Amino acid sequence: MIKFIFDLDGTITAEETLPIISKNFNLVDEMENLTRETVQGNIPFIESFIRRVYILGKLPVDEISELLRKAELYSEILNFIKTYKENCVIATSNLECWCIKLLEDIGCAYYCSDATVEENQVKKLTRILKKESVVERYKSAGDIVVYIGDGNNDMEAMRLADISIATGLTHYPAKSLLSVADYLVFSEEALCRQLSQLL
Amino acid sequence: MSSIKSVIISCAGIGSRLGLATTKALINIEGRSLISWQLEMFKDIEDVRIVVGFQANDVISEVLKFRKDVTFVYNHNYFETKTGASFYLGSRHANEYVLEYDGDLIVHPQDMKVLLDIEGEYIAYADKMSDDAVYVKVNSIGDVIAFSRENGDFEWTGPACIKRDKVKYNSGNVYNQLENYLPMRGIKIRACDIDTYEDYQRAINIVKEWYIEE
Numbered sequence: 001m002i003k004f005i006f007d008l009d010g011t012i013t014a015e016e017t018l019p020i021i022s023k024n025f026n027l028v029d030e031m032e033n034l035t036r037e038t039v040q041g042n043i044p045f046i047e048s049f050i051r052r053v054y055i056l057g058k059l060p061v062d063e064i065s066e067l068l069r070k071a072e073l074y075s076e077i078l079n080f081i082k083t084y085k086e087n088c089v090i091a092t093s094n095l096e097c098w099c100i101k102l103l104e105d106i107g108c109a110y111y112c113s114d115a116t117v118e119e120n121q122v123k124k125l126t127r128i129l130k131k132e133s134v135v136e137r138y139k140s141a142g143d144i145v146v147y148i149g150d151g152n153n154d155m156e157a158m159r160l161a162d163i164s165i166a167t168g169l170t171h172y173p174a175k176s177l178l179s180v181a182d183y184l185v186f187s188e189e190a191l192c193r194q195l196s197q198l199l
Numbered sequence: 200m201s202s203i204k205s206v207i208i209s210c211a212g213i214g215s216r217l218g219l220a221t222t223k224a225l226i227n228i229e230g231r232s233l234i235s236w237q238l239e240m241f242k243d244i245e246d247v248r249i250v251v252g253f254q255a256n257d258v259i260s261e262v263l264k265f266r267k268d269v270t271f272v273y274n275h276n277y278f279e280t281k282t283g284a285s286f287y288l289g290s291r292h293a294n295e296y297v298l299e300y301d302g303d304l305i306v307h308p309q310d311m312k313v314l315l316d317i318e319g320e321y322i323a324y325a326d327k328m329s330d331d332a333v334y335v336k337v338n339s340i341g342d343v344i345a346f347s348r349e350n351g352d353f354e355w356t357g358p359a360c361i362k363r364d365k366v367k368y369n370s371g372n373v374y375n376q377l378e379n380y381l382p383m384r385g386i387k388i389r390a391c392d393i394d395t396y397e398d399y400q401r402a403i404n405i406v407k408e409w410y411i412e413e
Binding site for chain 1: 245246255259267270275288292
């Protein structure tokens with residue numbers, strides 16, 4: 001079976017999700033620089049993610065989850081996922097407790113990072129998703145894996161995938177992806193056309 | 200029109216014979232890049248796939264000035280491979296029919312219009328013009344029966360249109376891929392490609408004549 005594994009932030013959502021949280025809770029200054037540098041690959045992803053979770057972890061988990069549920073999504077991509085739900089998977093480093101409602105609304109399988117939650121706050125990060133492990137899982141099950149993403153933390157997953165599509169929908173894709181990607185698209189239309197051709 | 204056809208423009212090459220130290224898609228012709236003239240011809244085609252390699256980032260940003268809905272296809276091995284590999288990569292997950300268009304080719308816009316409306320497979324060729332060409336030999340009805348480095352009736356310029364599933368990986372040129380399927384329908388067009396500096400000078404006049412004055 002062909003499996004389309006999507007990055008979430010900036011690939012399905014029309015904006016990065018962590019900045020949505022920081023904007024809502026007035027933590028923009030602390031977060032903005034960190035997010036930008038991470039997307040471009042200038043700060044190691046895991047380090048940056050730990051720092052960002054530390055900043056945002058004190059905020060109420062239920063409010064964040066509701067907030068992210070309202071994130072603007074790319075409608076054509078969402079339609080594609082809903083139409084071919086069995087073929088689609090989301091791999092996001094974001095915390096499950098923060099984006100579970102959004103992911104459930106989208107409706108396909110998903111893999112996230114995990115944390116323990118106490119008193120409606122993130123207590124402790126327990127697992128940071130390595131997206132390449134999701135690719136490996138489906139490949140070893142005999143699936144043909146197409147990986148779609150735009151960030152530096154998508155690179156290893158892209159390298160392992162049978163077919164990789166770098167996207168520049170929300171921001172220009174991380175430079176590192178351009179040396180491994182098979183395809184590069186800058187519009188939903190082109191992405192969905194390519195995905196349909198791969199079915 | 201042409202929704203089942205993908206157009207594959209191969210722009211991965213180094214353009215070494217031209218001697219301008221720039222990939223051919225970016226060379227300036229009458230104030231515009233070569234790729235911009237080509238994109239205009241394909242503006243009604245939904246699935247335009249541009250194979251990039253040498254100077255990929257520059258080609259991508261030039262293309263994005265004109266349209267955002269193309270698919271860029273990477274030929275990461277552009278230094279070791281030729282147009283055959285780029286055509287294969289561009290075709291791999293494309294529509295049922297693929298139109299091969301070499302990034303250094305200029306086709307008369309009226310002829311291109313005609314070609315885009317033709318159903319099925321074909322090979323297009325032109326009157327001999329270049330110094331260092333590959334030729335086609337044709338039969339009495341103009342179908343292509345052979346390619347040759349030495350001599351022939353016309354110059355092989357492309358484009359060619361072929362079923363996607365027939366395009367196999369090939370480390371040589373596009374015509375080496377097509378050779379396996381000869382004879383094929385042949386269509387004569389007005390076209391020139393740009394390999395050398397002399398070709399480039401000629402191309403500037405041709406664009407003036409075909410695209411600007413007509």
